[in-house]
Amino acid sequence: MNAPLMEVIDIKKHFPANSSFLSGEKSLVRAVDGVSFTINRGETLALVGESGCGKSTTARLALRLQNITSGTIKFEGMDITSSNARALHDVRRRMQIIFQDPFASLNPRMKVGEILEEPLVIYGVGDASERKARVAALMNQVGLADYHAKRYPHEFSGGQRQRIGIARALALNPSLIVCDEPVSALDVSIQAQITNLLKDLQSSLSLSYLFISHDLSVVRYMADRVAVMYLGRIVETAPKEALFADPRHPYTRTLLAAVPQPDPRRKPDRLAPMGDPPSPINPPSGCHFHPRCRFATDRCRVEAPALVPAGDGRLVACHRADEDLEWSPVSQGSDMSPAAARRLSICAKMRAQQEVARQHEQNNEATGG
């Protein structure tokens, strides 16, 4: 089948914000402002962006957990944008969600067995003994033991709870699972377990994931394609390798530069955007990113760039995506005293020598060993 599993076309979600006390004017929060993407079967599409950019809202809109303001959502070729409750009920078993906070997403008053059995009960799957067997199978699938079914969620650790959440999402054999920051509330060691579990499940059950995260190292591990969101819009979509190797949008570039590297000698990139993200109630004119972009031109301030193809299955929303921009860090020399500059240059020279020496050493070791 070549048709995409899910197709989202220009969806928008506007929330009414507090109206002004005097004038009674109502303002709108444009949480999601014209987002389009497709997810193919067996694929992982990652949705990244800083907090508050509308990632989670987009995911909930795609699942129709919230109603959209405008746009179209197609799932398995069917338009579910305005499906009624009954039609949605049938679709919903094919698309599930894993939540960020494993402590809030499980009903504290229900035993794990009940939590996992509930979707089966709702969809009338099997009789009581069949459901019990299915629950046991699900628990084994996510690495929990049978006897855990009789316990309450609060008796489990964060990682185990997230496994319960995953098992619940798997209960109805979905084809698409939205993972809403599934590992960001977990310890790093547990993150690895859960991402591996998700990967294993994907290959054994041929699942598609919409993987939402702000953690680019996790995304790099999980995703096939990556969509970068900024202030309710997608600014760049590309296959993972292309995006990480050659980001075209200045915001993507900034995000990648912000990934912490476990190397204390590495010079931090001076690509941090200026200021805080603007409010989605009153977004900047033109390109939403222009007030924080080093390459903004007059055109950027006026005209909002469209998401256009840029080769290799890449889409970019930037007026200057085709230009070769000067990405290297801004020189700091201008406001430095000559003495300081001299010292720094000596320092740099020494470091370069050390580097050469070290590489030499490593080469020797490599040949010697």
Place this chain on the structure above:
Amino acid sequence: MILTSKSPTVPNGVNRRRIVKKLSALLPFLALAVLLLCTAFPEFLAPKDPYAQSLIRRLKPPSFLPGGISGYILGTDQLGRDILSRIIFGARVTIITSVLAVCVAAVVGTTAGLVAGYFRGRVDSAVVRAIDVQLAFPVVLLVIAIVAVIGPSLSNLIIVMGLSAWPQFARITRGAVISVRDLEYIEAARSIGAGHMRIMFRHILRNILSSIIVYATFEMARMMLVEATLSFLGLGVQPPTPTWGGMISDGSKYLGLSWSVSFFPGLVIVLAVLLVNDLGDRLRDFMDPYLKND
């Protein structure tokens, strides 16, 4: 309990304290059993006929005090009836009216609060207005009006008392629902296809039930007093059927001559209210999975 494992070696004092603790934990259940027995079989427990009058032995003090007659353990009332027997027979009417009235109030109020808090919007506004209207009315006045129209039967009394108490249940439920409805596990329930009814009753209600139960126990105590008030006004259960509240109001006219006519039914109400509150606390703890395995 750490003590359990080494009970043979601990000194006697500790053991005795443990036994006392265990007994005191059992006490409410014993009291509940007695109360239920009184409600179910007053004929077998009461030493005398609660309706048998005798002007010769009216307003006698309890039998263990000077002037008391043996056989009338708690003394007699203004018509010479045995107070203990009347308290035992009164348990049935008092317990049944207050329990059923609270049930009516809890069912109506909780449902209204659940629907209002879950759906919000216009339904919510309507329910909140109805609560305000109901709370603005003096309960006793309302009850007088209703009873005057439909007559003072036991079932009418229960319904009227129940309906007068629904707003508090609705308010508590609504507030609790609003605090729970936006949590992720409710969204999770929607994502697995649960309908409104299932979410309201299986997910939300289950998580807020403890606060409703605690309130219901308070309310049950209040209902006993409301019933007493109505009996006092002559709108409650009609004489000669004994009720605890009715007995207090009867005795209040003779307080100068004999304290015991009002005192003992009053004491029983206090104990019953304490008992119900204690049971409510236990029930809440029992239903809380966080405390269950400790």
